[in-house]
Amino acid sequence: xxxxxxxxxxxxxxxxxxxxxxxxxxxxxxxxxxxxxxxxxxxxxxxxxxxxxxxxxxxxxxxxxxxxxxxxxxxxxxxxxxxxxxxxxxxxxxxxxxxxxxxxxxxxxxxxxxxxxxxxxxxxxxxxxxxxxxxxxxxxxxxxxxxxxxxxxx
Ligand code: ZN
Numbered sequence: 184x185x186x187x188x189x190x191x192x193x194x195x196x197x198x199x200x201x202x203x204x205x206x207x208x209x210x211x212x213x214x215x216x217x218x219x220x221x222x223x224x225x226x227x228x229x230x231x232x233x234x235x236x237x238x239x240x241x242x243x244x245x246x247x248x249x250x251x252x253x254x255x256x257x258x259x260x261x262x263x264x265x266x267x268x269x270x271x272x273x274x275x276x277x278x279x280x281x282x283x284x285x286x287x288x289x290x291x292x293x294x295x296x297x298x299x300x301x302x303x304x305x306x307x308x309x310x311x312x313x314x315x316x317x318x319x320x321x322x323x324x325x326x327x328x329x330x331x332x333x334x335x336x337x
Contacts, residue, residue, distance in 0.1 A: 193226075198245040200267040200274075201257065206230055208260050209240035211337040215256045216244070223247060236263060256289055258282040260334050262315055282314050290319070290336055294326040 204212055209227045218225050224245040233239035240261075248268055249257075257264055258280035268276040286309045292299045299307040299321070309319035309328065316330040 194272055195224075195243055195245050195269055196272055198224075198243065198247055198269050199249055200269060201242045201244075201249075201261075202239070202265045202267060203233065203236060203263045204240040204242065204257075204261040205263065206236070206238040206240055208334065209242050211260050211334055212240070212242050212257055212264075214337045215253055215260075216242075216247075216249070218244070254280055255283070255286075256337065259286065259289065259317055260330075260337055262317055282311055282317065284311050285309065285322075286311060286319060290328065290333065292321045292324060292326055293328060293332060294321065294324045297321060297324040297326065299323060 201212060207229060209229050213219065213225070213227070226241075226243040228241040230238045231241060249266060254266060259282065262280065262282055264280045266276075266278050266280065267274045288306050290307060290309060292307055292309075294300070298305050305323070308322040310322060312318050312320050312327075317333055318330065319328045319333070320326070321328070
């Protein structure tokens, strides 16, 4: 009962497989996760065939499960990603990332005059106005941020 995906990417005993990452964004996902860190076992597959997405990236990390703050960041650059948690070679949890209606404390506002870029200590805050492609609007200065600009921050 092996699926093509498992033939290409060798199963891991414990860890996380992030699948359905928007093509060519695997390296942004690694940045979010602070990888490579010089010791974690990480496998990256880019531009794999995907029936859902056309092409996709996959990141596999052994012996690591993700923090919810990391998943929130991944949702911004790969809104269709799925997170599979593997324990003892079995998928024990499979979840889609979820982009909330509001994003706080993750991204910088690109407007240099925005209050969140001043010394006032105001936490950045954005409304999600489109989920695919991701588009945000700054709560304070109303500056729009498009997908490529979000990607460039990771
Ligand atoms: Zn702003």
